[in-house]
Amino acid sequence: MSIKKFAVAxxxxxxxxxxxxxxxxxxxxxxxxxxxxxxxxxxxxxxGEKESDLHIAGFIYGITGTSTALGFMGWIFTTDWPQNFxxxxxxxxxxxxxxxxxLTVLFAAVGMVLTFCYLNQIMPGVKKHIFHPRQTDDKFxxxxxxxxxxxxxxxxxxxxxxxxxxxxxxxxxxxxxxxFDKKEDYEIQQQLA
Amino acid sequence: xxNQEFKVPAKLKTTSMVLLGIGVITxxxxxxFLLFSKDPVEPMRQLDQNxxxxxxxxxxxxxxxxxxxxxxxxxxxxxxxxxxxxxFRRIPEAIGSVVWVFAIITGIILLTLVxxxxxxxxxxxxxxxxxxxxxxxxxxxxxSKPFFTVWTILVLVLWSWFGIKIRQLSxxxxxxxxxxxxxxxxxxxxxxGFIFVFAxxxxxxxxxxxxxxxxxxxxSTMFSWYTFASSFVSGMSMIMLWVLYVKRHGYLEIVSNEHxxxxxxxxxxxxIFWTYLWFSQFMLIWYANIPEETIYFQTRMHGPYRxxxxxxxxxxxxxxxxxxxxxxxxxxxxxxxxVAIIILVGxxxxxxxxxxxxxxxxHWKLGWFEFGIVCGFVGLVMYLVGNKLxxxxxxxxxxxxxxxxxxxxx
Numbered sequence: 078m079s080i081k082k083f084a085v086a087x088x089x090x091x092x093x094x095x096x097x098x099x100x101x102x103x104x105x106x107x108x109x110x111x112x113x114x115x116x117x118x119x120x121x122x123x124x125g126e127k128e129s130d131l132h133i134a135g136f137i138y139g140i141t142g143t144s145t146a147l148g149f150m151g152w153i154f155t156t157d158w159p160q161n162f163x164x165x166x167x168x169x170x171x172x173x174x175x176x177x178x179x180l181t182v183l184f185a186a187v188g189m190v191l192t193f194c195y196l197n198q199i200m201p202g203v204k205k206h207i208f209h210p211r212q213t214d215d216k217f218x219x220x221x222x223x224x225x226x227x228x229x230x231x232x233x234x235x236x237x238x239x240x241x242x243x244x245x246x247x248x249x250x251x252x253x254x255x256x257f258d259k260k261e262d263y264e265i266q267q268q269l270a
Numbered sequence: 271x272x273n274q275e276f277k278v279p280a281k282l283k284t285t286s287m288v289l290l291g292i293g294v295i296t297x298x299x300x301x302x303f304l305l306f307s308k309d310p311v312e313p314m315r316q317l318d319q320n321x322x323x324x325x326x327x328x329x330x331x332x333x334x335x336x337x338x339x340x341x342x343x344x345x346x347x348x349x350x351x352x353x354x355x356x357x358f359r360r361i362p363e364a365i366g367s368v369v370w371v372f373a374i375i376t377g378i379i380l381l382t383l384v385x386x387x388x389x390x391x392x393x394x395x396x397x398x399x400x401x402x403x404x405x406x407x408x409x410x411x412x413x414s415k416p417f418f419t420v421w422t423i424l425v426l427v428l429w430s431w432f433g434i435k436i437r438q439l440s441x442x443x444x445x446x447x448x449x450x451x452x453x454x455x456x457x458x459x460x461x462x463g464f465i466f467v468f469a470x471x472x473x474x475x476x477x478x479x480x481x482x483x484x485x486x487x488x489x490s491t492m493f494s495w496y497t498f499a500s501s502f503v504s505g506m507s508m509i510m511l512w513v514l515y516v517k518r519h520g521y522l523e524i525v526s527n528e529h530x531x532x533x534x535x536x537x538x539x540x541x542i543f544w545t546y547l548w549f550s551q552f553m554l555i556w557y558a559n560i561p562e563e564t565i566y567f568q569t570r571m572h573g574p575y576r577x578x579x580x581x582x583x584x585x586x587x588x589x590x591x592x593x594x595x596x597x598x599x600x601x602x603x604x605x606x607x608x609v610a611i612i613i614l615v616g617x618x619x620x621x622x623x624x625x626x627x628x629x630x631x632x633h634w635k636l637g638w639f640e641f642g643i644v645c646g647f648v649g650l651v652m653y654l655v656g657n658k659l660x661x662x663x664x665x666x667x668x669x670x671x672x673x674x675x676x677x678x679x680x
Contacts, residue, residue, distance in 0.1 A: 171553045174549065
C-alpha cells in the first residue's frame with residue numbers, strides 16, 4: 078500500500094496501442110499496467126509478461142482433491158464404518174474413481190477461481206484506483222510509474238506515441254477495502270467524525 | 271514460400287521399402303509356417319492358424335482406423351470452420367486419401383475369414399456352436415454372413431470415397447480464382463455427409479461387427495466409442511509425427527509452435543477421453559459383476575493378458591497425461607514426438623488385447639510374425655503417404671482460412 082505518481086496515456090485503438098507499447102518498452106520505460114476494454118490477443122507477449130503460474134496452483138489443488146477423496150473414503154470404508162456392498166472389497170478403487178474425479182475437478186476449479194481473484198485483486202469489497210473512467214468502455218489505457226524528475230518528460234513521450242489524452246496522477250497503486258475511492262472514503266470519515 | 275512441392279527424402283523411400291519388404295517376407299513366411307503349419311500336434315496347428323489370422327485382422331483394422339481418423343478430424347474441423355488445421359491440411363488429406371488401400375486389405379481379410387467359415391476366429395459363424403447359449407434373433411441377423419458382407423463392403427467403399435473426395439475438393443480449390451468459396455462450401459457439405467456415415471459406421475456398428483463379435487456372447491454398448499477414441503488419438507499422433515517429419519525437412523514453414531500445440535492438445539485431451547470410455551466400460555461390468563460380462567475382463571485382468579491390461583493404462587493414460595500436462599511440453603518437438611510414439615504403441619497394444627484373448631486364448635506370442643506384419647504396415651503408411659504428399663502443394667493457397675491459420679494463436 079503506497080501512494081505513487083503515474084503517467085497515464087489513453088489510446089483510441091489497439092492498432093495504436095501495440096506500436097506504442099513497443100516504443101515505450103524499447104525506450105526503457107517500465108510499464109506499470111495496461112487496461113483494455115476487452116482481452117487483446119498478443120498483448121501479454123508484447124508487454125513481456127511471463128506465463129502465469131496459475132496452472133501449477135491448479136495442479137496442486139487438483140491432487141489435493143484427489144487425495145482428500147481417496148483418503149476420506151478409504152478411511153470411512155476401511156476403518157470408521159466398514160460395510161459390505163455387493164461383496165466388493167472394503168477399498169473398491171473403481172467405485173471410488175468417479176467421486177475422486179469430481180472432487181479433483183471441484184478442488185481445482187474453486188481453488189483456481191479464488192487464486193485468480195486474489196492475483197488479480199478482484200474480490201467483493203476490494204477497490205482499486207481507476208486511472209481512466211473509460212478504460213472498460215472504449216479506451217486503451219497505459220500507465221507508467223514515474224517520479225518527480227521524469228514525470229513531464231514521460232508524459233511528453235507518451236503523447237508522442239499517439240495517445241489521445243495524457244495526464245499525471247497521484248494514486249494508490251494497490252487495492253484496499255471499502256466502497257469508495259480513497260479520497261471520498263477519507264472525506265466521509267471526516268464527516269462522520 | 272507458399273508453393274512448396276514435397277520431395278520424398280531418399281531415406282524415407284529406402285526405409286519404407288525395407289519395412290514393406292520385411293512385411294511381405296513375413297507374410298509369405300507366415301503363410302508357410304503358420305497358415306499351413308506342420309506342427310505334429312493338431313491343436314497347435316489350429317493355434318498357429320488362428321495366430322496368423324488374428325494378427326492380420328488386428329493390424330489391418332488398426333491401421334485402417336488410424337488412417338480414417340484423419341478423414342474424421344478434417345470433416346470435423348471443416349464443419350466447425352476451424353482455421354488452425356489449414357496450415358498442415360495436406361497431411362491429414364494425404365493420409366485420408368490412402369484409406370482405400372487399407373480398406374482393400376482389411377476387406378480381403380474380413381471377407382476371407384467370413385466366407386471360409388473360419389469359426390475359430392468368428393465363433394458366431396458356426397451354426398449351433400453352443401445351443402444352450404445361442405444368440406438371440408436380432409443378433410443372429412446382425413452377426414450373419416450376408417449382413418456382415420454387405421455392411422462391410424458398403425462402409426469400406428464409403429470411407430475410401432470420402433477420403434479421396436475431401437482431398438480432391440481441397441486440391442481443386444487451389445486452381446480456382448482467388449476469393450471464390452464454392453468448393454469450400456462443397457467440402458463443408460461432403461464433410462457433413464462423412465460425419466453421418468462415420469456415426470453409423472465406426473462410431474456404432476463397425477467395431478461391434480469386426481472386433482466385438484470375436485467374443486460373440488459378450489457385448490458392451492461402449493465398445494464402439496472406446497474403439498473410436500483409441501483410433502482417433504492414435505490418428506492424431508500419426509498426423510503429429512508426419513507434420514513434424516515434413517517440417518523438419520524444411521517444408522511447412524507456416525506451421526508454428528501454435529499448430530503443434532493444438533495437435534498436442536488433441537493428443538492430451540483424447541488420451542483422457544479414451545481413458546474415460548475405457549473406464550466407463552470397465553466399471554459398469556466390474557460393479558454389476560454378471561458372469562457373462564466379467565468373463566471379458568477375467569482373461570485380461572487376471573489371466574495371461576495381465577501385462578497388456580496394465581501397459582494399456584500406463585502407456586495410454588498415465589504417460590500422456592503426466593508428460594503432456596505442462597504447456598511447454600506440448601510445444602516441444604522432442605516431447606510430442608516421444609508421446610506420439612508412446613500413444614501409437616499403446617493403442618496398438620490396446621487393439622492387440624481386444625483381438626487376441628478371443629482368438630488365441632492364453633497362447634499369445636509377440637514374435638517374428640507380429641513384428642514383421644507391423645513393419646509391413648508402417649512401411650506401407652510411409653510409402654503411400656510420402657508419395658501422396660508429392661502430388662500436391664503442401665499449402666492450400668486458396669483456402670479462405672489461410673490467413674487465419676497463419677496468424678493463428680493456440
